[in-house]
Amino acid sequence: MxxxxxxxxxxxxxxxxxxxxxxxxxxxxxxxxxxxxxxxxxxxxxxxxxxxxxxxxxxxxxxxxxxxxxxxxxxxxxxxxxxxxxxxxxxxxxxxxxxxxxxxxxxxxxxxxxxxxxxxxxxxxxxxQEKITIGNYILNYPKQVLTFKTDSELLTHRENELLFHLSQKKNEVLDRAFILKKLWGNDDFFNARSMDVFISKLRKKLQKDNNVQIVNIRGYGYKLIC
Structure with a gap:
């Protein structure tokens, strides 16, 4: 169906x-x-x-x-x-x-x-057809693939969605409560801790480009700088 x-x-x-x-x-x-x-x-x-x-x-x-x-x-x-x-x-x-x-x-x-x-x-x-440029990385959103030069890795669904939303607000603050409700369903304490774990995972995946950072804007959310 x-x-x-x-x-x-x-x-x-x-x-x-x-x-x-x-x-x-x-x-x-x-x-x-x-x-x-x-x-x-x-x-x-x-x-x-x-x-x-x-x-x-x-x-x-x-x-x-x-x-x-x-x-x-x-x-x-x-x-x-x-x-x-x-x-x-x-x-x-x-x-x-x-x-x-x-x-x-x-x-x-x-x-x-x-x-x-x-x-x-x-x-x-x-x-x-959309491929999103994040510094020297390319995010193929439909395929959930993140590529740096010749190296590619498959993202999980939630990693892919989180990085996509960060990329749509490049160099702007992605509201913490909004993205928690969007991807986790609500913005309670446990989901917030879970999101912090995913942010840490994405930081590691993006560390090959020193000009790309995900910074925590305390009290507001996260900003993808590139």
Whole structure:
């Protein structure tokens, strides 16, 4: 059986949200429906979705603000905005806030499904081709392989994910609580100690390049310097 695609839907209109959710669930999507922007951000951190469908006008936090916050730590996830607005400026605002596509209400479920699938296919192609430079190292994220010159080693899943997130925030602080919740499920004491062990492992794997460091920013998180 094919793995279900995790989709986070943020739509404050209950009837429309239910229609979208039911339509997508018949197409092998696992839909998590948030009714406002704050709930959507909480769901995002909890479920690690594959794609986001965000209404622009929502209570507590609008779709543009939500997307902008998510883009600070995730440049890859596909985002589609839903809106009743139709002015060119509104469409441009959507793209400027990190959206990949923009669907004007009313729309057909078929059109939404086609656009979601198109973005997922495009994103998969991009990720599969992605090799990340970390100083003199190359991280092949899809294959979980770290290479230094002619030497390569296979990373564990958690090493790979942790190094990937550090690399996405090169020379910036990766928030400790965020990455604990993302990879370990919560930020309790025992998981924090476990993450420290993985950080130590990554430091050893990166020690061949003296210009690459993972430093501890006390009280905040970690920074990959390269």
């Amino acid at each position: 094919d793995k279900k695609i995790k989709l986070l839907l943020a739509e404050d209109e209950p009837s429309l949200g239910q229609i979208i959710q039911e339509s997508l669930e018949t197409r092998n999507f696992e839909v998590h429906h948030a009714h406002d922007g704050e709930e959507a951000l909480r769901f995002y951190n909890e479920i690690n979705p594959d794609v986001l469908v965000l209404d622009v006008m929502m209570p507590k936090k609008d779709g543009f603000t939500l997307a902008k916050e998510i883009r600070l730590e995730n440049k890859q996830i596909p985002i589609i905005f839903l809106t009743a607005k139709s002015q060119t400026k509104d469409v441009l605002d959507g793209f400027n806030h990190g959206g990949n596509d923009y669907l004007k209400k009313p729309f057909s479920m078929e059109e939404l499904i086609v656009r979601v699938q198109s973005l997922l296919d495009r994103n998969l192609l991009k990720v599969n």
